[in-house]
Amino acid sequence: MAKAGKAKIETYNNPAGGWGALKYVALNLVKEHVADGKGLRTLLSQNQPDGFDCPGCAWPDREHTSTFEFCENGVKAVAAEATKKRVTNDFFARHTVAELMQQSDYELEDHGRLTAPMVYDAVSDKYVPIAWPQAFELIARHLNALPDPDMADFYVSGRASNEAAFLFQLFVRQYGTNNFPDCSNMCHEPTSVGLPGTVGVGKGTVLLDDFDLCDTLFLFGQNPATNHPRMMGELRHASKRGATIVAINPLKERGLERFADPQSKMEMLTMGSTQISSMFIHPTLGGDLALIKGVIKRTIELDDEAVAAGAERVLDVQFIAEHTSGFEEFAADARAQNWEDIIGESGVSRADIEKLTQVYVRGKAVIATWGMGLTQHKHAVGTIQLLSNMMMLRGNIGRPGAGLCPVRGHSNVQGDRTVGIDEKPTDAFLDRLEQVFEFKAPRHHGNDTVGSVMAMLEGRTKVFIGLGGNFAMATPDTPRTFDAMRSCNLTVHITTKLNRSHLVHGKDALILPTLGRTEIDRQAGGAQGVTVEDSMSMVHVSYGINKPASELCMSETAIVAHIAEATMKHRNNGKKIEWLWYAEDYSRIRDAIEKVYDSFKDYNQRITNPGGFHLGVASRERVWKTDTGKANFVVHAIPLDTPIHRARKIHGDKLMTLMTTRSHDQYNTTIYGMDDRYRGVFGQRRVIFINKQDLEMLGLKDGEWVDVVSVWDDGIERRADGFLLVEYDIPRGCLGSYYPETNPLVPLESFADKARTPTSKSIPVLLHRAAVQHAKVA
Incomplete structure (x- = not known):
């Protein structure tokens, strides 16, 4: 344990x-x-x-x-x-894969940094050392043996740098496929899909300076104190200068109530703190679309009342007239929307919706932020489009102190997408890639994350290469994902530490140890810096300072270059690319990126500025890269026939909706410890947060142990056993629990419309009293 x-x-x-x-x-x-x-x-x-x-x-x-x-x-x-802990060859000699599978995710990563490339030996069920050249040749042999390049998938984690990601996508596309499942598919894909349809660009429109100028902040579906703690400093400053902050989330997270800045001498010495949110709105899971539509409806009603009274308009009529398309149809739909469905589906009273609307219409400069509480639902794309439409009603896009702020997860998840990690690349990007590198790029769409697992299960994918991450534990439907990975001929993981994905392997398997962001990356051209793009489209350079964990660790960029060199020397698809030459000096990769993307003009020079540079977001400048040339209002009905609705018709009130979430002691699938102190959970992770009235209705008690069974219509049993019930302030009918422990409950086929993001925040489940009641927790 x-x-x-x-x-x-x-x-x-x-x-x-x-x-x-x-x-x-x-x-x-x-x-x-x-x-x-x-x-x-x-x-x-x-x-x-x-x-x-x-x-x-x-x-x-x-x-x-x-x-x-x-x-x-x-x-x-x-x-x-x-960490100074090391996973050596001797460690692997002492442990079979079967033995390591019995360890927890926390234990696996806690062993420390990987130090040498390893290959799986089926006879001993152990990983054994392999030299780097032989590892690269094994990968090349498998890739070149495939009858179709689309039988290989290339996963990218958000920790990869722009340089590694660009070189990776260049290699994979010259190899012949667009199969790029990546972590974006599992988190903010609905943002990337939804915003282009309304404002033209799938990125946020604000900078940090806007947080100094806003008077109102709406925080949708996020817990920054755990997931983005540096954001708390901005919220603290905004609150201290009088901005109104509204937290819109099923859970009343402690960090959005009060925050003490560890870097504030006064607050630390006086044991003081700052109030963050002045209003809390608790929609039911999946209820945000209905709630936002309620605010839209009430805002338009207030404007109608102002027109009738000859008073000042509530809507920004000039912005709507000059910059938007589709308003009349949108407004008619909002006026016709009945309040019964808004209230019933949002789980928020009309009085609270009207209070929320008053806060919105009083704001002169409003920022809306959101996390995966909005994106991991079936109707996530519609929710985000309506949120951007709500902001458009009062011109809160493209002016100081106002705008859209999707808060991304991993450090370079946005940058990876910017430089080409996309299973659905645009023709314009592929045209530039072909022009610069003189090869024929594949034009058909590739596999996303869900599609990758399905392709493995169906035998259509036989090689999996992961550039970072913990694919097996991050993905939904865990047992099926395990089956999928084990069906591959080869699995390869480029990684810093041991995780479960390395143990759920193909017939051949490699673990390739890479440098961390903190370590000196020395290549033929000297010590190298890598660049990343943050949530606000700022690009800056990063230089490691520590000695590498092992002399056998290679950088991600160098590993990608060697895989490409070993593979492509046996293939003929256009001009030969000097992969190893690029890996000698990463400025050469940045020069290549600049040739493909106009937004990276003077790339190498601009990253010498402290803080780097802003890529530019057209919608921030009120330039709308849409089909209409304007920001678009889009009509979305409130969903009334979802898998949740259908399951509830069968099971009644006993049907619960579960959301997965992080504890405070984890980041994505990495578990740092066993405490979630802001929610009062210590020394454990298998807990279910539940409303007191639901406990009574189900005939259960706080402190009992339950098994959880997912409700889906494909005949597959999905369950997660042995969870402690914890009475909590959460809306009726809703449950919360940690991932990856509850990922087995998410059906692979349950994903966001148009974006295919797993619906990890809206899982229909039933609770059953566990056969074994564990010892009473203190």
Whole structure:
């Protein structure tokens, strides 16, 4: 079992951040054996112009110059990467894969950094050493043996740099496929799909400076104190200067109530804190679309009343007239929408919707932010389009202090997509790629994440190469994903630490150890920097400062170049690309990116500026790259026939809707510890948050153990057993629990319309009293 303190449920009454954050920072530095001068020097180089970019979240840095800016989970990510623990050849000699499969996800990564390339040996059921040249030749042999390039999938994690990602997509497209399942498919794909239809670009429209100018902030479906802790500083500053902050989330997260800034001497010395949100709205899971439509309807009603009274208009009629298309049909649909469906589907009273609307229409400069609470639903694309339409009603896009702010997860998930990691590339991008590199690029769409798992299950994909990440645990329908991975002829993982994906392997399997963001990347051209793009389209350079964990670790960029060189020397598809030449000096890769993308003009020069440069987002400038040439209002009906609705007709009130979420001691699938202190959970992870009235209705009690069964119509049993019920402030009919433990409950076929993001925030489930009731938790 994982190392953990005593399992207990205990109410947490302190603010987020504060001394608790510093305590856990210290604990993690000790745990990873980096609580020394070298470890502190590493932290002081985080997010600095001559240091490295935090390998955690994609929230931008307020001052990428001299300020020591860090957050608790950022320190956990850095400490985990800079750990002195090592996984050596001797470790693999002592453990079979079957034995390692019995360890928890926490234990697997806690062994430390990988130090040498390893290949799976079926006879001993162990990973054994392999030399780098032989590893590259094994990959090339498998790829070149495939009768069709589309039988290989190439996964990309958001930790990959622009340079590694661009070279990877260039290699894969010259190889002959667009199969790029990536982490975007599992998180903000509805943002990338939805926003182009309304405002023309699938990115946010704000910069950090806008947080100094806004008077109103709407925070939809996110928990920044855990997932983007540096964002809390911006919220704190906004609150202190009087901005209205509204938290719209099923859970009343502690970080959105009060926050104590660990870098504020006054708050730390006085045990003080800052109130963050002044209003909390708790929609039911999946109810955000109906709620947003309710705000839209009421805003238009208020404008109609103003017109009738001869008063000042509520809508920004000039913006609507000059910059938008489709308003009349949109407004007619909103006026015709009945309140009964808005209230019933949102789970929010009409009184609260009207209060929320009043806050919105009083705001002169409004920012709307959102996380995966909006994106991991069947109707996520429609929800995000309606949110952008709501903002358009009062011209809150493309002016100072106002705009759209999707808050991305991993540090370069947005940058990877920008430089070509996309299973549905545009013809314009492929045209430029062909022009610059003189080869014929594939034009048909490739596999996304869901499509990749399906293709493996059906035998259409036989080689899987992962550039970072933990694919087997991040994906839905875990047992089926395991079956899919095991059906491959070859699985390859480019990674820093051991995780379960390496144990759920193909007939041949490789683990290739790579450098971390904190480490010096020395190539023939000297020490190299890599670039990343944050959530606000700022691109900056990152230089490692630590000695590599092992002399056998290679950079992601170098590994990609060697795979490409070994594979493409046997193929003939246009002009030969000098892969190893690019890997000698990453500025050459940036020059190539500049040739393909106009937005990267003077790339190498602009990253020398402290903080880097902004790529530019057309909709921020009120330039609309849509079919109409304007921002589009789009009509969306409130969904009344979803899998949740259909399951509830069968099972009645016993049907619950489950959302997966992170604990405070994890980042994506990486588990740093067993505590979720802001929610009062300590020493354990298998818990279910549930409303008190639902406990009574189901005949269950707080502290009982239950098994969870997913409700789907394909005849496959999906279950997750042994979860502790925890009474919590969550809407009726809704449950919360951690992933990846509950990923087995998400059907592979349950995904967002048009975006195919797994519906991990709206899983229809039934609870059954567990056959075994475990010991009472303190």
